Amino acid sequence: MRTRPVLVYDGDCGFCTTSVTLVQRWIGPRCDVAAGQWADLEALGVTRERAEYEALWVTPDGTVYGGAQAVAKMLASAPGGWPVMGAALQLAPARWIAHGVYRAIARNRHRLPGGTPACALPAGPPATRLRRRSR
Structure with missing residues (x-):
C-alpha cells in the first residue's frame, strides 16, 4: 500500500514536464x-x-482528483505557505475559476513555453471522446 500521494502528469508533453520539474524544485x-x-x-x-x-x-487510499483540484491538493501537501493557496483553490468561487484557468492552459499547452505540437490534447473530455467513438 502506498503511503504517499502520487502526482500523475503527461510525460510526453514538454510544458507538463517543465511545470512538474519547476514544482518539484520550488514547492x-x-x-x-x-x-x-x-x-x-x-x-x-x-x-x-x-x-x-x-x-x-x-x-x-485511492481517491483521485483531476485538473485544478489535483493542483490544489498538490499545493496543500507542500511545505511553507503553499497549503493556504491549495485550500483556497478547493473552495468556491476560487475552485470554479481555477477549473476554467486549468482547462484553458490544458487546451493551449502546446502553445505555452516548453510546449510542442505533440502536447496538444485530443478534442473534448474523455467521456465525450468515448461517446464519439461508440457511434
Missing part, C-alpha cells in the same frame, strides 16, 4: 511524481484516457 510537494506513460495506472485506479486528459492527484 517540493510531499508526493511521488509519475509520468502517466510509465506509471502503473491500473494500480493507481486511473484510466490511460483520463491520465492523458489532465494531471491527477491520487491519495494513498
Whole structure:
C-alpha cells in the first residue's frame, strides 16, 4: 500500500514536464511524481484516457482528483505557505475559476513555453471522446 500521494502528469508533453520539474524544485510537494506513460495506472485506479486528459492527484487510499483540484491538493501537501493557496483553490468561487484557468492552459499547452505540437490534447473530455467513438 502506498503511503504517499502520487502526482500523475503527461510525460510526453514538454510544458507538463517543465511545470512538474519547476514544482518539484520550488514547492517540493510531499508526493511521488509519475509520468502517466510509465506509471502503473491500473494500480493507481486511473484510466490511460483520463491520465492523458489532465494531471491527477491520487491519495494513498485511492481517491483521485483531476485538473485544478489535483493542483490544489498538490499545493496543500507542500511545505511553507503553499497549503493556504491549495485550500483556497478547493473552495468556491476560487475552485470554479481555477477549473476554467486549468482547462484553458490544458487546451493551449502546446502553445505555452516548453510546449510542442505533440502536447496538444485530443478534442473534448474523455467521456465525450468515448461517446464519439461508440457511434
